[in-house]
Every structure is written in C-alpha cells, then in structure tokens.
Amino acid sequence: MATQLLCMCCGAQPQPQPQAAPFMRFPFWNSVHPKNPTSVVRVQAEAADMNMNSIPHVLSVAGSDSGGGAGIQADLKTCAARRVYCSTVITAVTAQNTAGVQGLNILPEDFVADQLHSVLSDMHVHVVKTGMLPSLNIVKVLCQTLRKFPIKALVVDPVMISTSGDVLVGPSVLAGFLEELLPMTDIVTPNIKEASVLLGGVPLKSVSDMRTAAKLIHDLGPRNVLVKGGDLPNSLDAIDVFFDGEEFYELCSPRVNTRNSHGTGCTLASCIAAELAKGSSMLSAVKTAKHFIEAALDYSRDMTIGNGAQGPFDHFLALNINQSSCRLNRFNPNDLLLYAVTDSAMNRKWGRSIAEAVKAAVEGGATIVQLREKDAETRDFLEAAKVCLEICHSYGVPLLINDRIDVALACDADGVHVGQSDMPARLARTLLGPEKIIGVSCKTPEQAHQAWIDGADYIGCGGVYPTNTKANNRTIGLEGLKEVCLASTLPVVAIGGIGLSNAREVMKLGAPNLNGVAVVSALFDRECILTETRNLHALVS
Numbered sequence: 001m002a003t004q005l006l007c008m009c010c011g012a013q014p015q016p017q018p019q020a021a022p023f024m025r026f027p028f029w030n031s032v033h034p035k036n037p038t039s040v041v042r043v044q045a046e047a048a049d050m051n052m053n054s055i056p057h058v059l060s061v062a063g064s065d066s067g068g069g070a071g072i073q074a075d076l077k078t079c080a081a082r083r084v085y086c087s088t089v090i091t092a093v094t095a096q097n098t099a100g101v102q103g104l105n106i107l108p109e110d111f112v113a114d115q116l117h118s119v120l121s122d123m124h125v126h127v128v129k130t131g132m133l134p135s136l137n138i139v140k141v142l143c144q145t146l147r148k149f150p151i152k153a154l155v156v157d158p159v160m161i162s163t164s165g166d167v168l169v170g171p172s173v174l175a176g177f178l179e180e181l182l183p184m185t186d187i188v189t190p191n192i193k194e195a196s197v198l199l200g201g202v203p204l205k206s207v208s209d210m211r212t213a214a215k216l217i218h219d220l221g222p223r224n225v226l227v228k229g230g231d232l233p234n235s236l237d238a239i240d241v242f243f244d245g246e247e248f249y250e251l252c253s254p255r256v257n258t259r260n261s262h263g264t265g266c267t268l269a270s271c272i273a274a275e276l277a278k279g280s281s282m283l284s285a286v287k288t289a290k291h292f293i294e295a296a297l298d299y300s301r302d303m304t305i306g307n308g309a310q311g312p313f314d315h316f317l318a319l320n321i322n323q324s325s326c327r328l329n330r331f332n333p334n335d336l337l338l339y340a341v342t343d344s345a346m347n348r349k350w351g352r353s354i355a356e357a358v359k360a361a362v363e364g365g366a367t368i369v370q371l372r373e374k375d376a377e378t379r380d381f382l383e384a385a386k387v388c389l390e391i392c393h394s395y396g397v398p399l400l401i402n403d404r405i406d407v408a409l410a411c412d413a414d415g416v417h418v419g420q421s422d423m424p425a426r427l428a429r430t431l432l433g434p435e436k437i438i439g440v441s442c443k444t445p446e447q448a449h450q451a452w453i454d455g456a457d458y459i460g461c462g463g464v465y466p467t468n469t470k471a472n473n474r475t476i477g478l479e480g481l482k483e484v485c486l487a488s489t490l491p492v493v494a495i496g497g498i499g500l501s502n503a504r505e506v507m508k509l510g511a512p513n514l515n516g517v518a519v520v521s522a523l524f525d526r527e528c529i530l531t532e533t534r535n536l537h538a539l540v541s
C-alpha cells in the first residue's frame with residue numbers, strides 16, 4: 001500500500017494522485033464492504049439528487065455547546081460558511097465554555113428519534129454528520145432511522161472527549177459504534193484519543209501509529225478513515241492520516257500556534273459533510289476541509305473570546321477578508337454568462353483598435369469584458385482602457401483588466417483577472433479594496449478553494465478545450481471543469497477553446513456554480529465580432 005504526502009501549506013502536489021471520481025459515482029454507491037453488505041439506502045438517493053434545484057443539505061446530529069465553539073453551533077457555522085444548508089438534531093445540551101464542560105444533559109432517545117423523523121421525512125438531506133452521540137440508545141435510534149431514509153453519505157465524528165479533557169460520551173456507547181454505526185459509515189474521523197478508544201486502548205504516539213490505527217479502524221467497517229493528528233505530541237505539523245481501504249494519504253499542514261482550536265474536530269467533519277453534499281469526491285472533500293481548518297485557525301489565531309485555555313475560532317474568515325457585507329458594487333455572478341476576453345494579436349490581424357473590438361462585443365451582448373493586452377505599452381494600454389471603460393459602462397457591462405493591477409487602479413476599472421503566476425489574489429484584494437471584482441484562473445479544486453480564501457469573486461476554469469490563445473496551457477476537459485465547479489464556493493466561468501460549436505455542450509454540463517463561458521478567438525478572431533457575439537449570446541442564454 002502506497003502513502004501519498006500532501007503538503008497543505010504550499011499546495012505542492014508531490015505525486016500524481018489517483019483522482020477519485022465525482023461523488024455521485026464514488027465507489028461507495030456500489031461497493032460492498034465486508035462488514036456492510038446492505039446498510040443505508042443510498043442508490044435511490046442518486047436519482048433524487050439529479051434534481052438540480054435541490055440545495056446541498058447536511059443534517060448534523062450532535063450536542064449543543066453553549067460556548068458556541070463546537071458541536072451543533074460549529075456545524076451550523078461551517079455549513080453556512082461553505083454555503084450548504086444545515087438542519088440539526090440535538091442529542092445533548094452541554095453547559096460549556098472556554099474553560100471546559102460544566103454540565104451535560106442527555107436528551108431522551110425518543111425525542112432524538114422525533115427530531116430525526118421530523119427532518120428526514122420532510123427534507124431532502126444529502127449527508128448526515130454525527131458528533132456527540134451520548135447514549136447507546138441514541139446510537140441505535142439513529143442507525144434504525146438511517147436505514148429508512150436514503151442519503152448520499154454518513155460522516156461520523158466519534159466525539160468522546162473534549163479538547164479540554166472532559167468526557168462527553170461514556171464507554172457504553174462503544175458497542176453501538178462497533179456493532180451498528182461504523183459498518184454503515186462512509187467516513188469516520190477520530191482524533192488520536194478516540195482512535196485509541198475504538199481500538200480498545202492502544203495508545204497512538206506517532207504518524208506510523210496513526211496509519212496502523214487507520215487500517216485497523218477500517219477493518220471495523222467504515223469505508224474511509226481519517227485519523228486526526230491535531231493532538232499528536234511533539235509534532236510541528238498538524239498531520240492527519242486518511243485511508244480509503246487501498247491508499248494512505250498523509251495530509252500535512254503547519255501547526256497554527258493559537259489557543260483558539262476548540263471545535264476543530266466538529267468543523268472538520270461538517271466541512272467534509274458539506275463538500276460531499278455539494279458532490280465532491282471523498283478525498284477532495286477531506287482536503288478542502290483540512291485547508292478550511294488551517295485557514296480559519298490562522299485567520300483567528302489572535303482572537304480573544306473567553307478567559308479559558310481553549311478558545312473558539314472564526315468560521316467566516318472569507319466574509320471578513322472580502323468585507324462583502326459592506327461592498328457597494330456587489331459582483332453579480334450572472335455577468336459571467338458571456339465573458340469576452342480581448343487579444344491584441346487578433347485585433348492587429350483584423351486591423352482593429354481595442355475600443356472597436358470591445359464596442360462590437362458589448363453591442364452583440366457580451367456581459368463582461370476583460371482587456372488582455374500582453375504586449376501593449378503601458379500608456380497606450382491605459383488610454384485604451386479608459387475608452388473601453390466608457391463604452392462598457394454605457395452598456396452597463398463591467399470591464400476587467402488582465403493581470404495589470406496598476407492599470408486597473410489608474411483607470412478605475414471594475415476589477416482585475418489574475419492567473420496563478422500573477423499577483424496573488426489576496427494582495428490584489430488588499431490593493432484594490434473590497435469593491436472591485438477579482439477573478440482568478442484555476443485548474444484544480446485546491447486552487448479554487450485558495451481563490452475563495454484569498455477573497456476572489458469568481459474563478460475562470462480551463463482550458464476546457466485545446467486552444468492556441470495561450471501557450472503551454474494544459475487542457476482539463478469537461479470532466480476537469482466539472483470537478484472544479486463541484487468543489488468551488490465561487491461562481492465559475494469556463495474558458496479555453498469555447499465557441500459556437502461547443503458552448504452549449506459546456507452550459508449543458510449543468511455543473512453547480514457554472515455561470516457562463518469566456519471566449520477569445522470565437523469572437524475576436526472573426527470577421528464580424530458583433531454577429532459572432534450575438535450568435536453566441538443566443539446559444540448560452
């Protein structure tokens with residue numbers, strides 16, 4: 001069995017990784033685990049999920065944390081931050097703060113059953129995520145109910161002991177985990193103490209122990225195991241071990257030096273659940289969740305809430321970075337529908353000025369324009385940009401500048417579009433302020449996630465088809481586009497070799513977050529830009 005090392009801090013992709021198929025075709029739909037021959041009614045969920053209007057929905061079955069850092073409260077915040085709907089079934093109410101757990105009240109299992117039934121009989125839940133399951137009868141009631149309702153996936157965070165060291169779930173529940181719950185679980189996410197309890201008390205002291213534990217826990221029935229190393233002593237990095245039954249992956253991120261790590265386990269599991277609900281593959285969901293934790297801890301490292309040893313952290317980092325609540329010209333994702341990108345060489349070839357080309361495109365129905373002038377003199381570019389801005393604004397169309405933040409600032413354009421090797425989006429946001437539009441070119445779910453963290457407004461994803469417009473540009477195809485769309489929190493515009501012959505095929509992909517197509521040659525390397533834009537507009541509308 002091979003191990004894949006994934007560095008979460010620099011995003012390096014050390015080895016070609018076997019990309020798991022998108023979630024709806026993820027092996028567990030069909031796979032039969034030796035301990036789990038029938039379990040949850042999943043296949044019906046696939047058909048139900050074809051309804052594109054259904055909002056990704058996670059049901060959190062967990063305890064309440066009065067301090068708001070962990071449990072149900074963390075799950076609600078995580079799902080909201082990941083833009084997924086979250087319903088809740090409360091299993092226990094804790095009196096808890098940053099110093100620890102002062103009191104615990106377990107709800108009667110009948111009332112847990114009532115809550116489960118209320119939600120599952122009415123709403124289309126995609127993924128169930130469990131946290132604190134404080135009694136054997138509650139575990140049993142949960143398993144019985146899950147057998148009746150189709151869901152896509154079951155994420156189990158086997159909460160037992162809080163970070164503060166308080167026991168939240170007693171040993172009597174273990175039998176329910178081993179006999180019923182784990183065999184129907186798609187991913188279980190124990191920390192090192194919980195992994196040890198699940199395995200009868202063997203202590204875990206190293207990453208190598210975590211790997212052994214992941215394999216042994218997999219033998220208990222869950223299809224995937226993530227052993228979390230947040231509490232691994234003497235480790236400079238926060239290393240989690242993921243095992244899918246075949247491969248081990250070590251997910252490694254720098255350990256953030258902060259007291260604010262209360263609720264990391266709950267957040268990680270509900271972020272995995274949220275990404276699965278959106279349709280991510282399991283590995284991709286786990287990687288996104290790990291990134292999310294790292295970014296949130298880093299962002300909140302100096303926050304002070306409460307006087308105890310373990311503080312909560314801020315799940316809405318992106319909102320704050322974007323300051324989107326106070327943005328004046330909020331970006332409208334519908335503007336991405338027909339995105340025209342100019343090209344100086346094409347304009348030269350057809351003997352047109354940039355302004356003439358842009359005017360024809362907006363008259364024809366382009367909904368946003370990007371000036372991509374790689375070889376123009378700065379002063380000429382600036383003058384042309386000012387003229388184009390007037391033209392675009394007279395049609396109510398936003399104008400973005402490719403790469404050149406200085407030019408965008410100088411002409412007060414609506415924003416910029418940056419590539420992976422241009423100015424980082426986070427710096428562009430700092431330079432441009434909260435009101436400007438920022439787009440980032442992305443080829444992978446990881447890049448899309450980073451763009452969101454950095455405060456971008458949309459991503460451009462491609463090359464979808466081979467293109468001559470950009471040298472050495474890897475083609476990712478419709479499959480690659482779909483994978484990024486599924487993982488993206490931001491709206492997406494597809495780019496690369498798109499024109500009249502294939503634009504409909506791209507839009508028909510129906511991928512979530514896909515808002516339009518970006519076009520270069522199919523508009524600007526043509527005799528009549530106006531006609532081509534009109535025809536393409538008719539095709540994508």
Ligand SMILES: Nc1ncnc2c1ncn2[C@@H]1O[C@H](COP(=O)(O)OP(=O)(O)O)[C@@H](O)[C@H]1O
Pocket residue numbers: 163190191192228229230231238239240253254255256257258261263264265266268290293294297
């Ligand atoms: N200080 C930290 N810096 C970065 N990541 C952390 C830190 N503490 C925990 N994590 C990460 O948070 C997630 C939850 O881990 P852990 O704290 O071990 O679980 P639990 O909260 O259930 O005890 C894991 O992905 C872990 O690697």
Ligand SMILES: Cc1ncc(COP(=O)(O)O)c(N)n1
Pocket residue numbers: 062063064065070071072094096131132159161162163164168261262263264265266
């Ligand atoms: C209600 C509830 N659920 C779960 C946890 C675990 O969270 P953590 O391990 O971060 O303390 C908790 N403290 N309280």
Ligand SMILES: [Mg+2]
Pocket residue numbers: 163230261262263264265
């Ligand atoms: Mg923790």
